[in-house]
Amino acid sequence: MTLSLTTTAPEAEVARRQTPGEPTLTYQPHVDVCDTGSGLTIRADIPGASADSIDVAFEDGVLAVHAKVPARNLPARVLRQEYGIGDYRRSFRLGEGFDGAGISAEYRRGVLSIDVPRLAAVRPRKVAVRVANA
């Protein structure tokens, strides 16, 4: 079974500031997505967030992830700035056949893991072939 998984274009407001006057950058996290047959497993690198600050929503076949990452810049002189710190946002168009109520997510060591189970009706089934008794 093939699955069309596309990353949806984020809304125009993504680049906008979350709170007025407070600059917030938004990034897309790197993700691994694998199909286990019974569902999808998505892993996203979201360092510096917390389980409370991550929103995972599934609506109309689109799985959306938004993680708020608090600023952690020290009030000190910058010697090197090789990466920016900001929120993470990404969404995936999964399509039909997934069990929205069964989605579970876990955040550990800066990595968000999401399990998206397939609806039982569309899961691949293995049919055992019996030997007919003559």
Added chain:
Amino acid sequence: MQTFRAGFALPLEELRDEMDRLWTSLTAAPPLHGWGTEQRTGVFPAVNMRDRDDAIVVEAELPGLDVGDIDINASADELTLKGRRPEPASQGGNGEAAEGDATKVTWLRRERGTGAFERRLSLPVAVDASRVEAQLVDGVLTVICPKAPESQPHKVTVRTAS
């Protein structure tokens, strides 16, 4: 027939270009950020370095790693970060990808970087290597390198001449 004077048309073109740029920034996807597969050797992990009065603070994003996976070595003027992140397939198999039959797993996207890394950073001032401390919280590594006494700022009190 030229209807606009040159001095008049130019600002309009600039305005149009500016509108194009603005529109692009609003509609384009935000940049991918972090540990990607197209890792350039020698410059991973990216670090942010700050100069605090009493210490040099180095920060790097290393999601998925445990304290034991990172090797940090400090000398008076150099800091080395070393470690590796395993391939996802061998990442424990604790009910994630390899739930049932590992051969049935189909990868639809592989963007997260894996493998070994090593980065040497030269520190701008001498630090006390014996007191370097590191912590790894939610994938963010913070290394605090206290400055050696001779590189700490001294406050000179000015006395009033009597």
